[in-house]
Amino acid sequence: MSLAVEILISALLIIGGSFGLIGSFGLLKLREPMQRLHAPTKATTVGVGASLIAAALTLLWQTGSASWQGVMVAAFLFLTAPLSGLMLAKAHRHLSRPDLPPTGTKAPWAGETPPKP
Amino acid sequence: MLTYALPFAITCFALALILNLIRLATAPSMPDRILTVDTMVINVIALIVLYGVQTHATVVFDAALLLAMTGFISTIAFCKFLLRGGIIE
Amino acid sequence: MSRLFPHPMLSATLCLAWLLLAGSIALNSLLMAACLATLIPLATQAYWPSRPKIRHPLRLISYIALVLYDVILANIQVARIILFMPADQIKSAWITVPVDLPCPEAIALLAGTITLTPGTLTAEFSADNKALLIHALHAPDPDATRAEIKSRYETRLQRIFR
Structure with missing residues (x-):
């Protein structure tokens, strides 16, 4: 039993570390600014998520008491990753002004409406 | 087995932080720098948690929790500053 | 009841989040969670007038x-x-x-x-x-x-x- 738990925790730790490294490597490798946004918002989030599960399992296994703070850290990371991604995408678009496809409706994209006086 | 996997994960996140620092020094534009700092915050959270596992100190989980709750606000504030030239409207 | 709890889902989430943050179900944590679950929805009610209808x-x-x-x-x-x-x-x-x-x-x-x-x-x-x-x-x-x-x-x- 304890060997199985140890293998599970080790696998989670190795997966988490690799994904964290891949996300940061993607930041260096990808060429376009919008492509670079993809690397950390996904790979790093899952890397940290796997590490957090591993940490919580280790504590549960070694001390017998569950650590709920790890769950909260993971929840906050998953809630805030889309927010920072959205704001960074807006900043990129504000500075580089790429050609966007039409909205398909009558209204323009929200960032392109003139500010109300 | 855990004695090898834990240092491996810590090394991975430390290397990730070094890659982030290189990116921070060579970033071509302002949003890239903000993105890099955001990634660094996430990597630091992972490092803090793994340090807690290594030293059996559950106290550091609170530090990780605080960073997870407030780390994204700096990203949003920087982006807001780029978009509008001000943070508080 | 709906005036005291304008957003029942938000109240439940806040209560659960506080209990997870505190890491215990002692009486003081429960009291604090109940206070937060009542006060925060009341204070932010004016900025969130609509109510999402969750059917399932x-x-x-x-x-x-x-x-x-x-x-x-x-x-x-x-x-x-x-x-x-x-x-x-x-x-x-x-x-x-x-x-x-x-x-x-x-x-x-x-x-x-x-x-x-x-x-x-x-x-x-x-x-x-x-x-x-x-x-x-x-x-x-x-x-x-x-x-x-x-x-x-x-x-x-x-x-x-x-």
């Missing part, structure tokens, strides 16, 4: 499980693109996704899901809340990506919120 809370849980499963798959995909695909072969694209969801909360949930799942990222919404602008990391076929988002996530959300 159980389906919401199965939706979250589906999204978590997709997040793992998405990460393996993105990791393979980062590691093995030459940088000049990655075909990024802007894609417009028309959405038909009844309330802002559902649209926010869809946008968050898109950001967390396979190689796509929500970048903007249209001024009338009828379309989302997403950026795909590697999308050789934008129509397939759009169809997958609509069939996999939007129809499920339409069944949950109404």
Whole structure:
């Protein structure tokens, strides 16, 4: 039993570390600014998520008491990753002004409406 | 087995932080720098948690929790500053 | 009752979050959780007048499980693109996704899901809340990506919120 738990925790730790490294490597490798946004918002989030599960399992296994703070850290990371991604995408678009496809409706994209006086 | 996997994960996140620092020094534009700092915050959270596992100190989980709750606000504030030239409207 | 608790779901979430933060179900934590769950919805009521109607809370849980499963798959995909695909072969694209969801909360949930799942990222919404602008990391076929988002996530959300 304890060997199985140890293998599970080790696998989670190795997966988490690799994904964290891949996300940061993607930041260096990808060429376009919008492509670079993809690397950390996904790979790093899952890397940290796997590490957090591993940490919580280790504590549960070694001390017998569950650590709920790890769950909260993971929840906050998953809630805030889309927010920072959205704001960074807006900043990129504000500075580089790429050609966007039409909205398909009558209204323009929200960032392109003139500010109300 | 855990004695090898834990240092491996810590090394991975430390290397990730070094890659982030290189990116921070060579970033071509302002949003890239903000993105890099955001990634660094996430990597630091992972490092803090793994340090807690290594030293059996559950106290550091609170530090990780605080960073997870407030780390994204700096990203949003920087982006807001780029978009509008001000943070508080 | 509905005047004391204008957002029952928000109250329940706050209560649960405080108990998880405190890490115990002692009496003092329960009292503090009850205070927060009552006061915060009352204080923020003026900024959130509408109430999302969730018809099937159980389906919401199965939706979250589906999204978590997709997040793992998405990460393996993105990791393979980062590691093995030459940088000049990655075909990024802007894609417009028309959405038909009844309330802002559902649209926010869809946008968050898109950001967390396979190689796509929500970048903007249209001024009338009828379309989302997403950026795909590697999308050789934008129509397939759009169809997958609509069939996999939007129809499920339409069944949950109404």
